[in-house]
Every structure is written in structure tokens, then in C-alpha cells.
Amino acid sequence: MRDRSSGRGEGVRVRCAVMAMSLAAIMVALWPARVAAQLQVDITAGVTDPIPIAVQPFEGDAAALAQIIAADLGRSGRFIIRPRNEADYLVTGRTAPSASGTSGGALAIGFELQNLLTGQALLKESLSAPAAATRQAAHRVADRIYLRLIGQRSAFATRIAYVIVEGQPPQRRYRLMVADADGAMPRVVLESRRPLMSPAWSPDGRWLAYVSFETRSAAVYVQDLRTAERRAVSRRPGVNGAPAWSPDGTRLALTLSSPTGNLDIYLLDPRDGTLERLTDDPAIDTEPVWSADGRTVFFTSDRAGGPQVYRMAARAGERAQRITFGTPYAARPRLSPDGRLLALVVRDEGGYRIAVQPLAGGERRVLSRGPQDESPAFSPDGGTLIYAARAGGSGTLEAVTIDGLVRYRLQSPGLDAREPSWGPFPPAVP
Numbered sequence: 001m002r003d004r005s006s007g008r009g010e011g012v013r014v015r016c017a018v019m020a021m022s023l024a025a026i027m028v029a030l031w032p033a034r035v036a037a038q039l040q041v042d043i044t045a046g047v048t049d050p051i052p053i054a055v056q057p058f059e060g061d062a063a064a065l066a067q068i069i070a071a072d073l074g075r076s077g078r079f080i081i082r083p084r085n086e087a088d089y090l091v092t093g094r095t096a097p098s099a100s101g102t103s104g105g106a107l108a109i110g111f112e113l114q115n116l117l118t119g120q121a122l123l124k125e126s127l128s129a130p131a132a133a134t135r136q137a138a139h140r141v142a143d144r145i146y147l148r149l150i151g152q153r154s155a156f157a158t159r160i161a162y163v164i165v166e167g168q169p170p171q172r173r174y175r176l177m178v179a180d181a182d183g184a185m186p187r188v189v190l191e192s193r194r195p196l197m198s199p200a201w202s203p204d205g206r207w208l209a210y211v212s213f214e215t216r217s218a219a220v221y222v223q224d225l226r227t228a229e230r231r232a233v234s235r236r237p238g239v240n241g242a243p244a245w246s247p248d249g250t251r252l253a254l255t256l257s258s259p260t261g262n263l264d265i266y267l268l269d270p271r272d273g274t275l276e277r278l279t280d281d282p283a284i285d286t287e288p289v290w291s292a293d294g295r296t297v298f299f300t301s302d303r304a305g306g307p308q309v310y311r312m313a314a315r316a317g318e319r320a321q322r323i324t325f326g327t328p329y330a331a332r333p334r335l336s337p338d339g340r341l342l343a344l345v346v347r348d349e350g351g352y353r354i355a356v357q358p359l360a361g362g363e364r365r366v367l368s369r370g371p372q373d374e375s376p377a378f379s380p381d382g383g384t385l386i387y388a389a390r391a392g393g394s395g396t397l398e399a400v401t402i403d404g405l406v407r408y409r410l411q412s413p414g415l416d417a418r419e420p421s422w423g424p425f426p427p428a429v430p
Contacts, residue, residue, distance in 0.1 A: 038412055039183025039397065045407040046077030051149060053079045054087035058111075060095030065109065065138045072142035072156040075182060077406030079149075089122075090114045091145060098128045105131035111141050113148060123148050135185065136426075155181055155379040159423040160386060161189070161199040161208055162397060165416045176210060178225065181379075181422070183397075183410045189223060190230075200252075201423045202245045208421075209233075209243040209252055209270075220254055222270050233270040239263060242287050246294050246314075253278070253288035253297055253314075265299050267314065278316055287332050290314070291339055298323075298333040298342070307331040309344055324357070326364070332375060335359075336382040341402065343376040343385055354387050356402055367400045377422045386410075388418040 055070040057063055069091060073079040084090055093111035106128055113123035123144060129137035139157035146154040158181045167173050174196040179186035190196060194213040201208060202222075209222045219235035220243050234240045238257035245252060252268045265278040265288045279285040283303030290297055291311075298311045304322060308330050312320040324330035329347035336343070339359065346355045346364070351371040357364035370389040377386050384406075386399045395418045397410040410417070 038186055039179060039410040039415065039417070040412050041071070041075050041182055042409040042411060043075060043077060043407070044398075044409055045405070046080075047405050050078055050080040051089065052082040052087045053089040053091065053149075054082055054084040054116075055091040056084070056093075058093040058095055058109075060107075065093065065095065065134060065141070066091070068135055068138035069142045069145070071182065072139060072154075073145065075408055076146065076154065077401070077408065078146075084116070088115070088117055089149065090116050091141075093141070107131060107134060107137070109134075109137055109141070111144075113145055135180065139180070139182075152383060153381040155381045155384065155422070155425070157181075157426055158380055159205070160377075160397075160420055161201065161423065162388075162417050162420040163196050163199065165395075165418070176208070178208075178423075183412075189225065189228075197419055198242055199419060199421045200243050200245055201421055203247055203249045203424055205424045205426065207245075207249075209245060211241050211243070220252070220268075222252075233273065234268060244289050246290050247292060248294060253290060253299075255286040255288065265297060276316055278312070278314065279320065280316075281320075285310075289333050289335055291335060292337060293339070298335065300331040300333065309333045309342065323359070334376050334378055336378050336402075337380055338382050341378075341382070343378060345374055345376065354385060354400070356385070365404065367402070367404050368398070370398075373398075375419045377420055379422050380425045386420045386422055388420060 053073060055066045058065045070081045074081050091113055095107045095109050098106035098108040108126060108128050110126040112121060114121050127137060136157055142156045143154050159178055160181055161178050164175050164177055165172060174192050175188050176190040176196045176199060177186050178189055192212060192214045197211045199208050199210045206226060207222050207224055209220060211218055212221055218240045219232045220240045221230050221232050223230035234254060236256055239255060241255045243252045243254045252270055254266055254268055255263055256266045257263050263284045263286055264280060265285050267276040267278055281303055283301050285299055285301045287300040288297050295314055296311050297314045298309060300307050301310050306328055308322055309324040310320040310322050312318045327346045330344050332345045334343040341356045342359055343356050345352050348366050353366050353373050354368040354376045355364050355366045373387050373389045375388045384399050384401050386397055389396050389398045395416040397417050397420050400407045
């Protein structure tokens with residue numbers, strides 16, 4: 001039982017700091033480090049009757065386009081790539097230099113989707129892309145095909161952020177990475193000999209907020225992914241952790257500690273440092289996340305004796321409401337983009353697993369299967385959750401659709417990855 005007296009000891013302050021950094025912070029010390037490598041997709045489960053589709057090599061000087069499109073559709077688990085004579089649908093395309101190309105070169109990409117059973121043309125569209133962005137263009141083509149055949153938006157053209165660790169102490173290194181949603185095109189945002197954690201995307205996809213221990217104590221930074229500009233926005237004594245951007249991008253919800261070691265949720269304007277305390281309770285309050293409309297903050301607290309999820313209006317002085325029951329452990333809340341589902345980490349059959357529950361009421365469903373799953377993050381279309389897991393003694397990133405039917409793993413031999421965060425949709429391109 002946690003000591004609620006005013007004279008709490010050092011042990012309680014240590015537990016506060018551990019919970020503020022979330023279970024992922026504990027894994028910094030527990031997970032073995034491996035050599036970094038590009039993430040690769042391993043589909044572990046899909047729907048029982050996937051749609052057979054053929055993707056022909058595109059005409060012109062862009063042979064990789066068709067491969068990327070086929071890989072996207074196959075990774076979704078809802079399609080199976082087949083030769084033309086075994087498929088129900090066919091994708092064909094062509095590329096040519098764009099008439100409006102820039103000095104760096106641009107491609108005009110035309111593509112068609114045909115129903116081979118009826119002969120009907122379902123899509124016939126074109127787009128242009130700089131030569132350096134043809135991979136992104138291929139993802140956009142896959143998005144259009146998926147929408148036409150499945151009737152739902154997909155997130156092939158989005159990006160993910162995550163942390164990888166390599167080496168053994170005292171030579172261990174941490175890298176904050178950004179990559180395409182399929183794990184391709186990874187680039188290092190920051191490298192440090194001390195822990196990096198809790199990456200969080202701004203709503204426009206331009207900034208990452210994260211926690212760094214590079215100065216031996218925790219600080220929250222924001223970094224511009226276009227210019228690499230970065231600045232510390234919170235380096236107060238004690239805990240600075242778990243940043244989360246507001247939907248309008250003007251504030252960060254984060255966890256800070258008081259001089260006595262108590263943890264509460266605060267709202268910070270990263271532009272001028274204006275700080276507002278949101279919770280004021282002797283319990284451990286941490287891991288905040290915003291509702292889609294910015295009016296509510298969800299967070300983890302042990303004010304009921306163990307970790308549970310609460311919500312409250314994003315104003316100081318409001319009363320918090322507990323919203324998770326029926327499990328001794330519920331933490332790391334994340335909201336679906338439409339605000340209907342709550343993803344969280346729960347204690348299930350002796351392990352820590354990813355679950356979703358409807359906010360309007362209904363049964364909670366456990367979606368992951370590992371013994372130590374952590375850090376769920378919704379895709380911007382709300383259809384998939386990415387999370388960190390342990391497999392084969394190392395950290396991997398895994399994904400599961402919210403219906404539990406499709407699963408895949410983003411991994412590579414020797415890679416120790418953790419704390420994924422899924423970025424927003426890119427700006428619309430004509």
C-alpha cells in the first residue's frame with residue numbers, strides 16, 4: 001500500500017519517478033541492446049480470405065513503384081499479391097517526366113485499378129511527385145487503391161518515430177529515429193549516450209517532443225524535423241516526462257515533479273514557457289494524452305491504489321473521473337483519432353498487453369499477445385495500433401488492427417526498438 005502521509009520516504013519518490021517515465025522507461029534498463037538496422041515487415045496474421053490482387057511493373061523509369069505499392073497492400077493483411085491470372089484485381093501504371101517538373105526533376109505517375117472479374121475500371125488517376133519523393137508517391141497510390149477496395153482510409157503515406165538502443169553499458173547508445181510507416185527510409189533525429197524516450201508528434205507533423213537525459217537529468221525537448229532546430233522547453237529539477245501535444249499544437253501536457261517528489265500533470269506553452277498545473281493530488285499522475293477536441297486530458301494515476309486511467313477537463317480545479325475498471329493495472333492511455341476508442345496497457349493473464357475499450361461503454365478487448373507489450377499508438381486513420389514488444393530477447397515494434405484480424409511486426413535482426421509514435425497524415429498533395 002502506498003504511503004499517503006505528508007512525510008513520504010525516498011522509496012515513494014523513486015516509485016514516482018519510475019511511473020512518470022512509464023513502463024517504457026523501466027525497459028531502458030531491462031532490454032538488451034543490439035545493433036541498429038532498418039526495420040523490415042513480417043506479416044504474422046491477416047484476414048482469412050484476403051483479396052487477390054496483381055500489381056504490374058509500371059512503365060517508365062520507376063520500377064520500384066510497383067514493388068512499394070504491392071508491399072503496402074500485402075502488409076495490410078487484407079490483400080494477397082498474386083500473378084495476374086490468379087488475381088481478382090489488377091494495378092497498372094506508367095511514369096514520365098512531369099511537364100511542370102522542377103530543376104530537381106519530377107515524375108508524372110498515372111495508375112489504373114481494374115476489376116478482372118468484370119473488366120470494370122475502378123480507378124484511373126494521376127499525380128506528380130519530385131524524383132526524390134517517388135516512394136511517398138507510391139504510398140499515396142496504395143492509399144487510393146485501399147480506399148477504393150476496402151472503403152476505409154489507410155496510413156501507408158505516414159511516418160513513425162521510435163527509439164533504438166545499441167551496445168552494452170557503458171558504451172550503450174540511444175537513437176531517436178523517424179521512418180516511413182513501413183520502416184523504410186529511417187533517419188536519425190538525435191543520438192545520445194544517455195536515454196531518449198517518449199517521442200510525440202505535433203499535429204502538423206513538423207515537430208517532435210521527447211525526453212532526453214543527455215545532461216544526466218530528464219528534460220523535455222522539441223525539435224523541428226525540417227531544420228533540426230531543437231530547444232529544451234522543460235528542464236526543471238526532478239521529473240520532466242511524458243510530453244503530449246494538444247490538438248492545436250499550442251501546448252504540451254506533461255508530467256512534472258514537485259520539490260517533494262510528487263508527480264502531477266501540467267500544461268506548458270512551448271513558445272513562451274507558460275505553465276499551468278492541471279492535477280493537484282498526492283497520487284502519482286502521469287502519461288497525459290489529449291482528446292481530439294482539446295477539451296479533455298486522459299492520464300494514468302494510482303490514486304485508487306494501483307495504476308488506472310482517469311480523465312478530466314483541461315482546466316485546473318476540475319475533478320478527475322476514473323474510467324478503467326476490472327483490471328488491477330491500466331496505464332499509458334491513447335485516444336483514437338475519432339475519439340471513440342481508448343488504447344491502454346493492461347495486466348492480462350500474467351503479462352502486460354495492449355487493449356482497447358470504447359469510451360462510450362462496452363467490453364474491453366485485449367489485442368496483443370506478448371508478455372511485455374507497451375507504448376500503444378494509433379495510426380492517424382484509427383484502424384491500427386503500433387506498440388513495443390519483446391520477441392526473441394530483443395525489442396520489436398508490432399502492429400495490430402483494432403479488430404484484431406491483421407498483425408505484422410517491424411523488425412530486423414539485432415534491432416532493439418521501443419516507444420513508437422505514429423505521425424499524422426501528411427498535408428494533402430494535388
